[in-house]
Amino acid sequence: MKYIIPAIIILLVIAIFAFIIRRKHNSEISRLEHEKHQIQNKPILEEMTKVKQLNMNGQTEEMFEGWRNTWTEVMDVHMPKIDVLLFDAEETVDRFLFLKASKVEREIQTLISLCDVKMSGILKELEELIGSEEKNRIEMEQLKEQHRAARKTLLAHQYSFGEAVPALERKLESFIPHFEEFDNLTETGNYLSAREIVMAVQDEGQKFFHKLHVIPTILTEIQHKIPATIHELRNGQKEMEESSYYLQHLEMTKKLDAIEIELVDLKAAIVELEVAKSITRVEEIKDEIETFYDLLEKEVLAKKYVDNYKDQTAHRLREVTSVTRAISEEAAFVQQSYRLPEKEAEIPQSCLKELEELEKKFELLSTRVEEERSAYSSLQEELNEIAEEIDRLYDEQDRFANRLKNLRIDENHAREKLEELKNLLHDTDRMLQKANIPGIPEEMDIRLEEAEEHIYVAMQSLQEVPLNMTLVDNYLEKAEACMEEVHKRAKEMLENVLLTEKIIQYGNRYRATHPTMHARLLEAEEAFRQLRYAKALEDAATAVEEVEPGALKKIEVLIKETAWRT
Structure with missing residues (x-):
């Protein structure tokens, strides 16, 4: 189972x-x-x-x-x-x-x-x-x-196609055998072969119908529009030359002659139905002709510019030359009281030389304008260059003139600054003398003497004739840096002295119970008496912090609160 x-x-x-x-x-x-x-x-x-x-x-x-x-x-x-x-x-x-x-x-x-x-x-x-x-x-x-x-278009507008008519008619006739072949192939049931005929005729037809469409336009350009434009350019050139314009640098006659010769070749190409390259070249020729118009317009505008600004530039040149001579005289006077760097002192004379060169250039330009043998576009460029150089020299003179004006201001500022430094030196010394300290460390005395010496050197440089403000500014900068450092260190030293005293007073409460701290405080007091204030502060602060961490911050807060209430 x-x-x-x-x-x-x-x-x-x-x-x-x-x-x-x-x-x-x-x-x-x-x-x-x-x-x-x-x-x-x-x-x-x-x-x-x-x-x-x-x-x-x-x-x-x-x-x-x-x-x-x-x-x-x-x-x-x-x-x-x-x-x-x-x-x-x-x-x-x-x-x-x-x-x-x-x-x-x-x-x-x-x-x-x-x-x-x-x-x-x-x-x-x-x-x-x-x-x-x-x-x-x-x-x-x-x-x-x-x-x-x-065919109807060609018959109705033969004049538009000009000499290209025979070639166009031959091309039209060339399509008829293809049409007949297509009909025969269709009648005999050869539809696929007939398709090939259709595609071939379509390709040829597209090219031909395009040519038929553009040839009248391109022939109009070649036979009428461009020649008319060239004729207009030649007349314009002639009128401008009769009006004192110099146009030989444009080589217009030579280039227009070449274009006219090329138009004959382009027409021959159109007659043979070579359309594509002809269209491209015609557009290029039109661009070249447009460039000629631009160049002629440029000469017209340049002449207008030269006519309008030549006298203005001459006046500006005389004005800046006059200003430069005045500044040169002022510089000679100022140099009796102030010594200028050699390169800076040469600015007025250097500018005068450059202005003399510009005057020669301007005279040459004026002669060329009168002779009418130069292109106004070239004259405009030269006039612009002269104007720009004049403006540059004027700006350079303006900066130099301001520099001369500022010399007296700089001198007064230096004297005021030295007076401030002398007062700061006096205040620093008095602050140290009035402070309740055992004495002033030798290092501080050396620093005070160094600051005093820098101030003295700066003051002596202000007594020189002519005055060299570059040297004065250099000495003044050193004196200011030295004095500020001394004053800063003096304040820090007095603050450290006060802090040391407060720390020792605060630590007195632990002397009886902490013999080690008592010994450290004795060392701090001995360093204090020896005017080694930094050492005294370090020993006292270390001793108290070991017994009561954070005590130093409490003492600093207490000092600040006392100073604030005071």
Whole structure:
């Protein structure tokens, strides 16, 4: 009994598994059968019926026969074979011969795929042929219409095309054989070959119709507009030269002659229907001509500028020269009282020399204006350069003049500053003398003497004649830095003395109970008496902090509060 139940379970599992696989194979057979029906239902016959409406000759007839043979093969040979295999597959599945069923299914799939490729290929070729016929007919009719319109345009407006008419007519005639060839191919059913003719004619037609459109415009430019513009430029050049303008540097006559010669070549190219390069070159020529107009306008504006600003520049040159001479005289007077750096002292004379050179340049420019042998654009540039140099020299003189005016101000400022430093030295010394301290350390005395010496040197430099303010400022800067440092250190020293006294007073409460601290405080007091205030502060602070951490901060706060109340 114990073996029967497991055997039954195993049999049930096998049966279930078999039915699942069988169901899977049945689904696959149904799918294959559905694919077969889809292939059978492809509208091959309907599309082939449409082809019969075309000219059944040549390519069309050959292709039609090929499609019909292929379709017959698929429907009469492959499809019956697929039906037999489908029946075999169903039978093997019913008999649970799944491996054999899989092999049959693969064979069916191969046949179906082959038939699908053949039938799809027929449909694609049918679509291409039918589409080609319709597309050919529409596009060729459009091309013929464009050809007729082009012929009418050429006949109606021959004057616009000038000498290009014969070439255009020949090109129009060259399309007719293509049209005839297309008609013949269509009549004989060679629609695909006819398609190639259409595409070739379209390409040629596009180029030709473009030329037909642009040739009148480009010929108008070459034969009328550009020559008229050149004539206008020549007249303008002549009138300006008669009005004292110098234009030889532009070489307009030479360049315009070259353009006129080139226009003949461009016209010849247009006559031969070489349009693309001609269009590009015509645009370049128009740009060149526009440049000539700009250059002539530049000369007109330059003449106006020179006429308006030449006298003004001359007046400005005389004015700055006069100012420079006055500053030179003032500098000579000031140098009796003040010593100037050599390079700075040479500024007035150097500027006078440069102004003399500018006067020569201006005289030469005035001569060239009178001779009328120079381009006004060049004269304008030179006049601008002279004006800019005049302004530069004026600015340099102005800065120098301000420097002279500031010398007396700088001297007074230096004397005031020295007086302040002397007072600060006196106050610092008095502050140290009045302080309740055992004495002033030797280092502080040395620093005070050093500051006093710097102040004395600065004062002596102010007694020199002529006065060298650069040297005075240098000495004054050193004296100020030294004095400020001394005053700062003196204040710090007195603050440290006060802090040391307060720390020792605060530490007295621990002397009896802390012998070590008592000894350290004695060392601090001895250093204090020896005027070693920094050492005394360090020893006293260390001794108290060891007994009462944070005591130093309390003492500092107490000192600040006392000072604030005071």
